Amino acid sequence: MSVIYILLSISILVAIIFFIAFIVAVRSGQFDDSYTPSVRMLFEDELVKEKPKTTNKTNKTN
Amino acid sequence: MENNTCFHCGDDCGHHPIEFQDKHFCCNGCKTVFEIFNENDLTCYYDLENSPGAVPKEIEGKYDFLIQENIIEKLTEFRDETIEIATLYIPHIHCSSCIWILENLNKLNPNITDSQVNFGKKTVRVTYKHDTTNLKSVVLLLSSIGYEPYISLDDFNSGKKQINRALIYKLGVAGFGFGNIMFLSFPEYFEVNEFWLDQYKFFFRWLMFALSLPIVFYSAQDYFISALKGLRAKILNIDVPIALGITVLFVRSTIEISLNIGSGFFDSLAGLIFFLLTGKFFQQKTYEFLSFERDYKSYFPIAVTKIDKEGHEDTIQVYDIEKGDRILIRNEELIPIDGILINGKAKIDYSFVTGESQTVTKQSGDKLFAGGKQTNGVIEMEALKSVEQSYLTQLWSNDVFNKNKEEGFTNITNTISKYFTISILTISLIATVFWLFVDSSKAMNVFTAVLIIACPCAIALSAPFTFGNMLRIFGKQKFYVKNASVIEKLAQINTVIFDKTGTITSNKQSNAEYDGELLSEAENLVLKNSLRGSNHPLSRTLYSILKENNIITLDAFEEHIGKGIEVKHDALNMKIGSSSFVGNPNKSAILNTTVHVSTNNVYKGKFTFYNSYRKGVSKLFNKLKKHYDLVILSGDNEGERENLTKLLPAKTKLIFNQKPEDKLDFIKYHQTEGAKVLMIGDGLNDAGALAQSDVGIALSEDVNVFSPACDAILDASKFKQLFSFISASKSAIKIIKWSFVLSFFYNTIGLYFAITGQLEPVVAAILMPLSSISIVIFTTIATNILGKRLE
Secondary structure (H helix, E strand, C coil): CCHHHHHHHHHHHHHHHHHHHHHHHHHCCCCCCCCHHHHHHHHHHHHHHHHHHHHHHHHHHC | CCCCECCCCCCECCCCCEEECCEEECCHHHHHHHHHHHHCCCCHHHHHCCCCCCCCCCCCCCCHHHHCHHHHHHHEEEECCCEEEEEEECCCCCCHHHHHHHCCHHHCCCCEEEEEEECCCCEEEEEEECCCCCHHHHHHHHHHCCCCCCCCHHHHHHCCCCCCCHHHHHHHHHHHHHHHHHHHHHHHHHCCCCHHHHHHHHHHHHHHHHHHHHHHHHHCHHHHHHHHHHHHCCCCCCHHHHHHHHHHHHHHHHHHHHCCCCCCCHHHHHHHHHHHHHHHHHHCCCCCCCCCCCCHHHCCCCEEEEECCCCCEEEEEHHHCCCCCEEEECCCCECCCCEEEEECCEEEECHHHHCCCCCEEECCCCEECCCCEECCCCEEEEECCCHHHCCCHHHHHCHHHHCCCCCCCCCHHHHHHHHHHHHHHHHHHHHHHHHHHHCHHHHHHHHHHHHHHCCCHHHHHHHHHHHHHHHHHHHHCCEEECCHHHHHHHHCCCEEEEEHHHHHEEEEEEEEEEEECCCCHHHHHHHHHHHHHCCCHHHHHHHHHCCCCCCCCCCEEEEECCCEEEEEECCEEEEEECHHHHCCCCCCCCCCCEEEEEECCEEEEEEEEEEEECCCHHHHHHHHCCCCEEEEECCCCHHHHHHHHHHCCCCCEEECCCCHHHHHHHHHHHHHCCCCEEEEECCHHHHHHHHHCCEEEEEECCCCCCCCCCCEEEEHHHHHHHHHHHHHHHHHHHHHHHHHHHHHHHHHHHHHHHHCCCCCHHHHHHHHHHHHHHHHHHHHHHHHHHHHHHC
8 A cells, every 4th residue: 555545645635634623723713702712811920910819808808 | 191081981081080090081980980980990091092981870770670580581692590691782992992801801800711803893702600699790790891782573573683694605515616726727738748748638627527526516506596586587587697607617627637638627617607606795794893784673772661550660672562651761861652741851862753853842742753762850641552552663664675675686796697698608509500611510519618618707706806996996985885785776766855854954052043033241141150050951051052251150040841941140030941931922833942131021032043054065965956956845833944945956846845855756766767876874864765776875964873774775974975985876887887898808819729629627727717807907906096086
């Protein structure tokens, strides 16, 4: 069996994997909202900074 | 930072700001929100944007209906033993601070497990444990921090919405196949008769065949369906030659590779479908935060408070209201049915219905119409009809609302495709007959080649790319158009009809003119100061119009609701208010709104209010009059006729006292006479006219809040540019016609190869994408130039 069959099937397989990833992404709604995630991404730092404070606060109120 | 603006909402704090932690607040509401955030370590909210907040509104009792099982059932998208998920529409979402605070709701209420914002749709999807908290407390929490959700009768009916993603899947499949087929077909183009390639070409070809199957049978299925539908209706739409081209491409390529004649046209086939679908996708510009399909249900509440015979208050669903029920309407609540006022001072704002923002005062026993908003405390009313039978809502039982406007409209592409299809078929038949006599072996080849090369990919792409880009350009200019065909219809308009109130008049300011005995300086002073103390909308308006005066203290001030005010200062005893209240001796039948003044029981004169027209109305009408018939269709009385005739060009028709149905019938009548009508309106009373007209544009002061069902929404600030928008639509049609010319040019080149029997797959593979791409480039550049001119 020639190597070309193997190479071709690998290339098609890789393409199919990406294709499936695309379908899964569309299904999960990743393309429904293209703006909010771009903003949400920038919040991550502040959330980490705030965590110790929040625990302090809950102690106080309790 | 400006010291006098509210730290929370950015409004002017006035002379006496509320101070808290060295920060200024305009009202207690804003301060409370800040306190909530401060206590929960959420002040980061203010770091992201300056003054992002909104003043929380008084909502006591407003959301009591949210504890009813059947209403919760309708509003939540998921619920089980412990968890409920609800998506709430919040109009105030406008910046990154909003996203941040709403996604940190769990810090304010630990029973909320997750909240996710969709900024485009202005919604937040909240997941919460409903055994420890409930929908009502989530909504109350949101309202208390200034993010009051908008819950309307529409949410009750619509249920769970499904998003249609079919086009993205089809585009994905086509793109996947197109890319792979391109790779597989390249070797044969460049390395003709190479040994290894010869060895494996069958494998390559059948692989391409396999990849093309999902493209033809899945991605392209809409074209076959549409072509069949068109043929059945005896219309040669653009999808007929496309479907024909796809079929011929696929069949001929399959035969070629089966009989080992050639490599087939699979790459052209995949490319064609991919480009066509891209065009379709591009044309779908949607404004997620706008809705073009709203009817009265989007504005009506889900439930109201009913008072039963024993005086118990009970929330019932709006659809369950029966004739004779006693209903409680709180401040800022909408009246959902026609009825009679029983108790309380009604001050009704009918701006949803008519566009007129001046409130109307009603007394016990007066009739109240559905659609008005109470603005002055609690009232009680008795229902006269059920919801669907009310004066306003009855309009929606008219047939126009069930009609699809797209039906019966032949777009520019389909108009041309009729001639195109016929000429292509003629050319292919003539060429085939010719070759049958000259070289019959080539006849079938030529016949299919003509159909393949003439496949109107470029033509089919012209309109979607032009209109798609125009939609985006208009959107940037705050003119939000529903879809591509609206632009096309806008270009064909020959009659423009305007609503008056709220459309050509601005509901922000009005003008007043004094008529009568000249007031002395002292009288003026007292007048101004007494108006200052009154909260009546007319007093507020008049106060802002009159010139600045010193502030004096009045000796006595008494406000008679529904009549006027009586004040005393030194020797002056002044009455301001309705004609009968001040004792106007000459009763006249004047239709305009007036405020009368008398001093020491001597009648002085009256202030007459005139609508203030939007800036640029006169200029706009003068531009429009050269090309269009102009009509003003007003629901109001004739009080403004004189002013309008002065302001507008002479040939403008002025028609007054039009009920919503009259407006609709007026348009219908003119359409039967061949008029293509553009209707511009704003209130729910224009909804019928907007639906009946060829193009209905809703003018809106705030696009997020209100607009009836229509074809396009125009921001009020851009009203004077209306003429430019119409001319831009006309230019867009011209661009499409030029790109048709361009694609005919490509078709002629292709036809030369096809008719002479020299169509190699590589020629098709170059010519087809080349024509498509150059059309896309041409239309994009041309529309962008057009957009520049608009700015």
